[in-house]
Amino acid sequence: DEINGKIDKIETTLSELESKIGDKGVTSVTFDEKTGVLTVVDGTGTKTYTIKTAAPEVDEVIITVDGKDLKVDGKVVGQVGDTVEVKDGELTINGAATGIKVGQYAIITDKNAQKVTIKLPNAEGVMEEITLPIYSASSAITSLKLAQAAQTLKAPFAFAANDAQMKNIAGTEWAKKAVVSTYNADGTKGCYVDVVIEPTNVATDELTFTLQNSKGVTVFANGVVTEAPTLQAKAASSTGVYRIYFAYKDGLTKDDLNGDNAIIKAGDALAVVCGNVSTSYDLKNDYGTTSTTASVTAQSDTWVKLGDTYNIFAKEGFNTDPSLGTASEQGFLTAFVGVTDYKLSVDETIASTYGVTVSGSSFTIANELAYNKEIPLTLTYTSDATTGTTKPATVTITVKVQTEPVVGAVTLKASHVLTTDAKAKYAYIPLADLANSITGENKIEWNKATSLSYKTVVDNAATGNTMTLTSAKKYGSSPDYLSIAGGDELTIGDVVKADKTTKAANLSEAAYIKVEVDPAKADVTADVYSGLIEFTFGGKTANATVELTLTNPTAIDAAAISRIPVYFKGDNLAAYGTVASSNLTYDVTKAYNIPATTTATAHGFKVTNKETKAGAWVVSATTVTIPLADLYKDTQEFEVEYQLFAGATYNVHKEKVLITGQSPIKDGTITVSKTELDLTDGEDTFVSADVAGKDAFGVAYKLLNSFKKETGADKKDAKQVDEMSADIKSITFDVADDNKGAFTVTPVYKKIDDGKLVDGIASDNTELTGWTIKFNSDTAISNGATIKFNLNITDAWGVELPAKEVTLKVTGLSD
Known part of the structure; x- marks a missing residue:
């Protein structure tokens, strides 16, 4: 029984540890014997658990992480991130002793890195093992989908006629009947598939992709992953889209691809697989061969810029001298078909003279001696015809280097506060940096020139006699960059002197280009706009970037909210x-x-x-x-x-x-002008003239109604003088102190009937004009006594105002 109990405890310990860490996978487990530090990193990559020990073998403890809580034997002793150490065989949290004795443990990782084994001591001090799976990147993928509709894949390849052995650039021969993937025109190998990987933040460099049939069979090597370009038919998610290239495996022969014994037959359905996830089997295999004769040709007039790096497979060169600012993009090759291997090189003398370096399919020309020179590059390649004594073929790619530009990279920066104020609606683009960068004969032409024209350079071509600047950020429901242009948002004015007003007679005295900015145009916003502009003066051209920073006004603008x-x-x-x-x-x-x-x-x-x-x-x-x-x-x-x-x-x-x-009545003021209660006739009144109101805006309003009695010959010309504000819902007046029993307060209602002022009652379509305050005269009262009343108001907002206290001094009685 005792043994069974100990075994149960060990199993519980191992099961709990596995549930806390094993279900996530473990990326690494390390143990430093010198410091006694154990570090376990779980598969999410978000938590690292570190425990330090240097204790002798004593009773086991179970250390777990439950959410943010750090537990020992199920008891919370700290939080994740606390410092956990062992001192003199006792567990401490942030340096404080816990009274918990702990023992040693050991870590073992197998050679194939497929699992990690942790040894923990049981109650008898015997080490017990638990095995946890090692985390893999593919296990982090939750979904793999095709980014485009089902498609047929054709991966081009070459094989030698008559079963001869093809060779590569180094002269190494492939086996007889060998099938070799050929290059595509863009320098890639094989066919490609666009996929959507979720989650989108998975590191693809740690993933292995295969292209296989439903039986798990493939003739393709592992895929090469690149960022996918914009797709014509993209999946619902616009992120996590990757392009994967699949070339044929090394060692394949024609027999592996053709006939009844083919590994994968033409027309088989294929899927992209990574770990335990895959796309649907909607990809159709279609083997394709190249022609027996390779076709490689080069452009004869592709220009490049000094110092830039170019790839021969990309459309990165220019169709004319880029120094003029009117060039369009152009590639270096017009055909590249059936190539099994290639090498780009340059003559050593040319390389050293003009600073030419080659790396793979890319090259750079850096020495200024190369300005306006033609540089020959050699492209050596093999194909299905490169067998036996046949040597690799060659093609010369001749590139032309730009002429020395009039000016290098210059940025003309201006800032402007948006406004419609006629005196302040101009931005001023400074010309000093452009003028200073122009030297020699070109500077002479600059100083003589009486005008400066401009064109916007887009995709290396100068277009239109205008200046167009583009924003630095994207806007809108379909985000895009905003552009502002001369003739619409911008009105390009004169080239002016330093005073920003006087037009410059020639460029030698020019300081700014005066530009009017319209702040009410759709694409004008507080942002940074820039554009490459080609400036022309005296038959010469120079490029410069114009950068215009627009900001919103801090003070009130007449046309702005x-x-x-x-x-x-x-x-x-x-x-x-x-x-x-x-x-x-x-x-x-x-x-x-x-x-x-x-x-x-x-x-x-x-x-x-x-x-x-x-x-x-x-x-x-x-x-x-x-x-x-x-x-x-x-x-x-x-x-x-x-x-x-x-x-x-x-x-x-x-x-x-x-x-x-809130209520403007409550937030306003009420003033009472009446100070005496005249009881000469035994009663007095409180009427409209005795009280005045002002709302929160200081606007006066009437709290009560008042009327003027008839005075005409026919005694029918009574009229209303004051009208209670519609903002008053109800108003009452009553005695507020202990003298309440000595007075009777009666509301007074009036109305005009046939031109005469008559008394009324509340329900008789009448208006409240005030109150009669009558003294109950059974008992004497002295002059000078003070009586307190309350004026109670509820406004149209339904707000009951605090009672307005009215203090009246009694007069009119005999002493």
Whole structure:
């Protein structure tokens, strides 16, 4: 029983350790005997568990990581990231002793790196083993899909006629009947498949891809992974797309690809496989051979720039001298078919004289002596005809080096604050750096020239007599770079002197190009715009990059939307709005300066509620609807978005606004002018003239109605003088102190009937004009006594204002 109990404990220990680490896989486990540090890195690559020990063999402990908790024998002793050490055989956390005794352990990794074994001591001090799988990159892939529809794959190859042995550049012979993959025109080998790998952050350099049939058979070598170009029919995900090339395995023969005994037959369905995941079997195999005669030809007039590196398989050269700025892209080869091996080289004398270096299929020409020279490169290649005594064939690729440019790389930088102000709407592109970089005879022509023309260089070709600059970032739902151009967003003006006003008579006195920027154009936004511009002067040309930085105004611009500062306290906005039913509606644009020449709609003004709590307020366009019950009780966050300048689609400003529904009546003031209670006749009144109100904006309003009695000959010309504000829902007046029993306060209602002022009652379509305050005269009262009253108001926002205290001094009675 005791033995069985110990075995159960060991199994529990191993099972728990395996559940914590083994299910994720382990990328590495190391043990430093000198320091006693054990490091285990799990397969997610996100956690590293390090434990230090130097203790003698004692009872085992189980150390696990559960979320952020570090546990020993199931008890939380610390957090992940704490320093865990063993001192004098005792476990310490961040230097503090825990009283937990711990023992030794050992690490073993097998030679094939397929598993890792950890030895832990049991209760008897006997080491027990647990084996964990080693993490592999392929296990991290969750999905592998074809990025394009089902396709037929043709991987070109060559084989020697009559079973002769083909040779490579080094003269090494392949076996008889050998099948050799030939190069594609872009320098790749084999066929390619575009796939979508998920997750998208998997490191593809650690992955192995095969192209095989449903039986796991293949004639292809492992795939070569590259970043895929833009696809015509891409999968739903726009990221994680890779292009994988598959060439034939070494050692294949014609018999392996043809006939009944072929390893994979033409037309077989294939899939791309990596580890335990694969694409669908929608790829069809179609063997393809090249012609018996290879075809390799070179362009005769491809130009290059000094110092740049070029690949002979790419379309990286130029069809004319790139120093002129009007060149278009051009490749170095016009045909490259049926090639089994190749080598690019250059004569040693030419290489040393002109600074030519070759690496694989790439070359660089660096020495300035090569300006305007023709440099011959030799392309040696083999094909299915390169057998026996046949030597590899050669083709000369002659490249032309640009003439020495008028000016090197120069950037003309300017900055401009967007505005519609007629006096400040110009940007000034400086010409000093361009002028200083032009020397010798070219400088003479610069100084004499009376005009400067410009063209935008796109794809090495100068197009149109205009200046087009492109943004540094992408915008829009289908993100793209914005461009601003002369004749639309930009108006290219005169070349001016240093005073930025006077037109320069010649370029020797020129300081700036004056450019007007229209801030209301769709593609104009606060960003950095740049473009390569070809400048022409006196028959000469020079290229320079123009870089224009646009910023938004910090001060209010007459044509731009901005906050009305007095309405805001930080980002907080008190919304008064208008009352409808049980809600307050508030148009947020009321808190902003909207240019008189446009509307908020023209600026794309938009309000979005950022709150997610229940009962969130309703937003319609720019209007927020707030339940009256939430006034003063709830504040919600909104995002306000608008174009600073109407029509500038992407020059959008976004800001946070915190809105609280409030009442302008409550936030205003109420003033009582009446100070005495005249009881000469036993009663007095409190009427409209005795009280005045101002709302939060300082606008006066009436709390009560008043009328003027009839005075005409027919006594029918009574009229209303004061009208209670519609912002007052109800108002009452009563005695507020202990003298309440001595007075009766009665509301007074009036109306005009047939031109005469008559008394009424509350329900008789009448208006409240005030109150009669009557003294109950059964008991004496002295002059000078003070009586306190309350004026109670509920406004149209449903807000009950704090009672307004009214203190009246009694007069009119005998002493």
